[in-house]
Amino acid sequence: MRETQETIFEDVPDLRTVEREGVRSVKSFVLRGTRLKRFQVEAVRAYYHDYVIPYEERVLDFTQVFNNDKPLVIEIGFGMGVATHLIAKERTQYNYLAIEVFLSGFTKLLDKVGKEGLENIRLMRFDAVAALTDMVGDSTVAGFHIFFPDPWPKKRQHKRRLIQREFAALLARKLVPGGYIYAVTDWVEYAEQMLEVFDSVEELENPHHGFSPPVSWRPQTRFEEKGRQQEHQINEVWVQRRG
Numbered sequence: 001m002r003e004t005q006e007t008i009f010e011d012v013p014d015l016r017t018v019e020r021e022g023v024r025s026v027k028s029f030v031l032r033g034t035r036l037k038r039f040q041v042e043a044v045r046a047y048y049h050d051y052v053i054p055y056e057e058r059v060l061d062f063t064q065v066f067n068n069d070k071p072l073v074i075e076i077g078f079g080m081g082v083a084t085h086l087i088a089k090e091r092t093q094y095n096y097l098a099i100e101v102f103l104s105g106f107t108k109l110l111d112k113v114g115k116e117g118l119e120n121i122r123l124m125r126f127d128a129v130a131a132l133t134d135m136v137g138d139s140t141v142a143g144f145h146i147f148f149p150d151p152w153p154k155k156r157q158h159k160r161r162l163i164q165r166e167f168a169a170l171l172a173r174k175l176v177p178g179g180y181i182y183a184v185t186d187w188v189e190y191a192e193q194m195l196e197v198f199d200s201v202e203e204l205e206n207p208h209h210g211f212s213p214p215v216s217w218r219p220q221t222r223f224e225e226k227g228r229q230q231e232h233q234i235n236e237v238w239v240q241r242r243g
């Protein structure tokens with residue numbers, strides 16, 4: 001049996017909006033209507049209060065959210081959350097804030113982490129740019145994961161790409177000294193744009209002086225699988241905030 005989005009929006013009105021009211025911005029995502037399976041709706045009912053952080057215009061203290069002072073890693077655009085879930089489960093020395101607007105993937109990850117009772121992860125369904133700007137303190141984030149961001153391949157769509165100078169500067173500001181940004185894409189020309197953009201931000205340095213070797217602990221994501229099937233080259237970019 002399937003239920004519509006509306007069912008959970010009635011239960012949890014906070015989930016309805018993904019953008020700041022009255023603020024018009026270039027969107028790096030497209031929202032499509034999603035029919036949810038019953039387990040996804042039930043996941044919201046069962047786990048929303050323990051795992052989901054609603055958008056507020058207020059900087060959060062994540063040591064209070066997690067009740068410990070492990071370093072915070074933020075993933076932007078986790079899709080189906082396959083890699084997110086495995087990383088949180090295996091690399092328990094970090095806390096994770098996983099941000100995604102796509103409701104189907106969001107509720108799937110919520111179901112997984114809720115059923116397994118993972119303690120080091122929280123989820124947000126909101127535009128990551130607004131969430132970072134308003135809710136995350138400067139110099140507080142140990143790392144950012146951005147795996148296979150939408151490539152927006154047509155030239156006229158390039159302005160919708162997430163990784164642009166202003167966004168990179170925002171990430172740099174949120175990082176602790178030595179903190180990292182780890183981005184991966186199967187779109188060669190976007191990978192080159194990432195290198196250029198990060199290079200243009202004074203606070204960031206690239207220890208690899210180009211693409212990074214693959215990182216052993218990153219599991220394959222859904223979009224990576226699709227890219228590999230089409231024989232796309234996968235490029236990894238790892239930069240750090242100067243210490």
Ligand SMILES: C[S@@+](CC[C@H](N)C(=O)[O-])C[C@H]1O[C@@H](n2cnc3c(N)ncnc32)[C@H](O)[C@@H]1O
Nearest residue numbers: 028029077078079101127128147148221222223
């Ligand atoms: C191409 S998918 C990749 C998903 C996943 N990381 C993977 O590799 O399978 C990019 C995802 O980023 C999400 N996204 C794009 N812009 C976003 C934003 N500003 N805030 C939150 N999520 C965003 C989209 O909804 C989409 O699910």
